[in-house]
Amino acid sequence: MAALDDVLNRVDGQLDASVERLFAFLRIPSISTDPAFAAQCRLAAESAAATLGELGLSASVRETAGHPAVIGRTDTGAARRVLFYGHYDVQPVDPLDLWETPPFEPVLATDASGRARIVGRGACDDKGQVFTFLEALRAHRDVAGRLPVDVTVLLEGEEECGSPSLPAFLAAHAGELAADVALVCDTGMWDRDTPAITTALRGIVHCELTVSGADRDLHSGLFGGAARNPTHVLAGIIADLHDAAGRVTIPGFYDAVREPPEAVRRQWAGLGFTAESFLGPVGLAISAGEADRMLIEQIQSRPTAEVNGMYGGYTGQGSKTIIPASATAKISFRLVADQDPAAIKSAFADFVAARVPADCKVQLSFGEGSRAVLVPPESPDLAKAAGALEAEWGRAPVEIGSGGSIPIVGQFKAVLGMDTLLIGFGLDDDRVHSPNEKYDMASFRKGTRSWVRILDALA
Amino acid sequence: MAALDDVLNRVDGQLDASVERLFAFLRIPSISTDPAFAAQCRLAAESAAATLGELGLSASVRETAGHPAVIGRTDTGAARRVLFYGHYDVQPVDPLDLWETPPFEPVLATDASGRARIVGRGACDDKGQVFTFLEALRAHRDVAGRLPVDVTVLLEGEEECGSPSLPAFLAAHAGELAADVALVCDTGMWDRDTPAITTALRGIVHCELTVSGADRDLHSGLFGGAARNPTHVLAGIIADLHDAAGRVTIPGFYDAVREPPEAVRRQWAGLGFTAESFLGPVGLAISAGEADRMLIEQIQSRPTAEVNGMYGGYTGQGSKTIIPASATAKISFRLVADQDPAAIKSAFADFVAARVPADCKVQLSFGEGSRAVLVPPESPDLAKAAGALEAEWGRAPVEIGSGGSIPIVGQFKAVLGMDTLLIGFGLDDDRVHSPNEKYDMASFRKGTRSWVRILDALA
CATH class of the missing domain: 3.30.70.360 (Alpha-Beta Plaits)
Structure with missing residues (x-):
């Protein structure tokens, strides 16, 4: 574990530089749904490819029918290969007048509890989350000169507008993208202290x-x-x-x-998940969902x-x-x-x-549309990742369903035959898709450290 | 009737000159809703005041909180006084590229049936309609040296943007504007051959x-x-x-x-007013209104x-x-x-x-809101105007309700205690508020002749 500790220390030691690198990426207004930002999307793709190149990956911008994608890979002959997927595009920023700081001028701020946060469009979704993985690669490489596993990184630029070009792109590059397991960092924690692995997506x-x-x-x-x-x-x-x-x-x-298994429903019933706790922070008090369903069902399994x-x-x-x-x-x-x-x-x-x-x-x-996805609970990689997260956070991760949709996960299974581990460090109050989007510095730092551990565990 | 025939002949004899005078008024782009045209609105007010002066009225431009108004009046001690209301402002002209001739360069054109028409912004609404009244005054004065009744003319410049300054202006000039009955020329005929008096406004x-x-x-x-x-x-x-x-x-x-009198309902039922004829020209076929009401009720009395x-x-x-x-x-x-x-x-x-x-x-x-207006069916002036219209058109006018709202009519009643006769010569195909607005030459000529007869009848 000495080597792993060195890598974790490296993450902490270069945190300020990591944030600076993320800020440069956040400054690019890569709004994919608005054609006026097409050039900025391409710029973000080029920037991401350059970052992957710095990390020793053989990386390039790849054309699609829409905004370009980026593929980078190592080929060291390691026993295992992971495919990491993220997206460099972001949501539109309107209503602009509700932003307290300009959306594409990222800043560090401190909340009332003294917690540091990165504020800006994409701070969490998904540029900040992608950077937890990239900075983990950087720390491994800086300390060990190599990565524990071979890595393929796929970044797309159309996730926020429904990934219209991705299915064809995946099919056309199936060989190049093949791996043992896919990793996606575009989801959230259970709460501020408890990590989560998302095993179901709508x-x-x-x-x-x-x-x-x-x-x-x-x-x-x-x-x-x-x-x-x-x-x-x-x-x-x-x-x-x-x-x-x-x-x-x-x-x-x-x-x-499909109804969730009775055991899952019982676990959910015990979570104390209420309209007050879930809707209260956004100014609502009453669930508008199906009256005969638990709130957690309404947002996850319905x-x-x-x-x-x-x-x-x-x-x-x-x-x-x-x-x-x-x-x-x-x-x-x-x-x-x-x-x-x-x-x-x-x-x-x-x-x-x-x-x-x-x-x-x-x-x-x-739009084309996507089916819901379920990750098999018996997956060995799921167990390894869960162990790594527990080591970092001091708590076992909760396996959750997400109400959101990440269509690519179904396509990884259908086209590339891979399961996907959805591990992210977002929080419910990150204001994803809203004005004043943020990412806690704790999410960024411990997220990066989590990926250091997961890469090590998957080797 | 010899004198009246002389006046009517005078209208016909000077028709070309009347059209020339209207054209000069139409050339002023008095678009009230766009502040860029404020000077042009004032120019139109000054032009109208000058025309009233030519006709022997004591006339002047009057300031309001917005675009100026114009008041002109005769004071010959005639037994009766009418207040004529119209507006000199016009709608914007966009989309400009749909105009076949420049909106403020009025022309005479001939339609496929050989009917002459005046084309330009304001040709009908309301400059052309106002000029039917002014040219009727001119003919009476040219022939008899005087008017059959005393006349007050009020022209405003904000009708197309909601008449925001008018209520205060009316209240401030109530004494000067008092009359036996108000006349408004800003409405339409029943059809090309049938005149109408609008006796209800929503x-x-x-x-x-x-x-x-x-x-x-x-x-x-x-x-x-x-x-x-x-x-x-x-x-x-x-x-x-x-x-x-x-x-x-x-x-x-x-x-x-209030339900319309049974006689009115019977008259309406006989008009053959159908969804095909009314909605067909705008691309619809089925009435969306109250299923148990005639279409004409839906748009007039409901x-x-x-x-x-x-x-x-x-x-x-x-x-x-x-x-x-x-x-x-x-x-x-x-x-x-x-x-x-x-x-x-x-x-x-x-x-x-x-x-x-x-x-x-x-x-x-x-918003503040306005009540509906009904002209009392027993009004003697209504009967006199109807008789005059029948004499001109060879058909009794239809008494109609208009679905639209002309708030000033309510204010004439509330502030000045007057009923209003709404008599206009517009046609459904005049493209009021739209590109290629026109006013049929028949509307202009017989409209002017109608006012000659109405002024005579009201004396």
Whole structure:
């Protein structure tokens, strides 16, 4: 263990330099969903490839149909190879006026409890988390001159907009990306003191729905009371999505849903996970989910239907007395095992069609979608990683399900035949996707140390 | 009638000169909503005051808190006085590229049926309509040296941006503006061959409703299924506004609604007003209104609740997996007699409050609002004007309600104690507020002749 301690000490000794390197990466506004930032996405890819090169990986930017990906790898003939996946793209920053510091000018701040934090877009999701892994590689290499295992790093630039190019990219580079196990650092801790390994992820289906009525905006005085208002039609569809008990009403929506094993449900029931503790910190008090399900079920083992955005008609200052010509909603469904994205798309299309008057038009477009993923609890690598995390944090990690969706995990299994260990150091209050995103310095430091230990354990 | 025929002949004889005078007025780009055109608005006011002076009125430009108004009057000691109201301001012209001729370079054109038309911004609304009245004054004066009644003309310059300065201006000049009856030329014909007197206008209440949930946008994967989504809450409120039969469900909403007299309903039933004829031209086919009401009732004698705009969450390109922190709708209610704006506001506030979960917040703000206006069917001036219109057009005018709202009419009643006769010569295809606005030469000529007869009849 002497060598391992040296590597861990190296992490602590170069922490300031590690943060500086992360800051340089955070300064690149790599917002993948907005085409205006395409050049910045490429810049982030080039920066990541350069960092991998510094770490001794043979690395390059690779073209995709969308934003480029980065692949780096060592080929030392080690007994085992891990594939690390992360993403260099970040969420949009609006509403910008709610940021206390500019989103792409990362800063170190201290919270009321004296805890240091890194603040900026991507500080956690996923640039900060990716850097815990890269800095762990750096520490191993600095101390030992080599890594305990061979490593392939895959960074994509479209995770925040649904990874549209990734399936084809994975298939085209399957040989180059093959490994014994995949590691992903894009998830969270159980709480500030307790690490977690995420062994279940919800899948996702994105869609955009536009209802159109008249061929122009109409004067609401002259036509009001007779002309169909597409905002009313869209509101009706959205309102119908859930019944009064919080259940999604799309016919067949729950048909393929698998219930968690009774043992898991019992473990969950014992966690004391309440609306006060989970929703209180974001200003809510009452669960809006299925009334007959525990809160933890609602966010982990149950599927959802959520409007992510909607608009129609006049949205500027003051009033404009029109009946809008159209109204649009962006809706996403979170899926659990064994829901099939294609079946959900079809069921929702039927649901919409049944609610649109004959003289209105509907445009409904879907993203590709992904199934939910479950990691087998008997995996030996899962046990090794759990041991490494316990050594770092002094507590055994909790195996949790995540309500989020990381479609690539299903593709690693389907295309590359690998299981994935989802280990991340985010906290519930990190404001991921929101203004003032942050990553605790403790997450960054002990996350890096955790990867040092996990790489050692997996060797 | 010899003298009246002389005046009518004078209208016809000087028609070309009348059109030239209107063209000069149309060339002034008096767009009131855009501060860049403030000087042009003043120029239009000065031009109108000069025209009134030519006609023998004592006229001047009057300051308001916004664009100036114009008042002109004769004081010959005639037995009766009419107040004529119109506006010199016009709508913006965007999208400019859809105009076939420059909006402020009026032209005479001929349509496929050989009908002459005046084309340009304001050709109908309201400069062309105002000029029918002014040219009628001119013809009377040219032939008889005097007008049959004393006349006060009030032209405002803020009608297209909500007349914000007018209520205070009316109150401040109440004595100067007092008259026996008000005349407004800002409405339309029933059809090309049938004149109309608008005897009912709907009132209006504007509001803006924001529902807020969590204190930030939430990750829809991590919180989806448990956290309240304000877009769902808002959609529920909007969807609940109408029942399946198109009726507004707000308790008490219809309590004060007055039914039209049976004779009026019978007249309406005979008009052959259909969804195909009314909604077909804008691309719709099915009425969305109250199923047990005639279409003409839906837009004239029934109140409405319409969303004019709504937004919440992510509305940019692509997708963003959030549960929005808030959602907003701009909603307006069109009121009919005897609905009270204050009662409608209160009923809607209760309706909203009943549909918002305890841990969500509501912001609900209302504009001042205006009551509906009805001209008493027994008004002698109404009968006189109707007779004059029948003499000109060879058909009795239809008494119609307008779904729109002209708040000044309520103010004439409330502040000045006058009823208003709304008589205009616009046609449904005049493209008011749209590119290529036009006014038929027949509307201009016979409109002018109509005012000649009405002034004579009111004497």
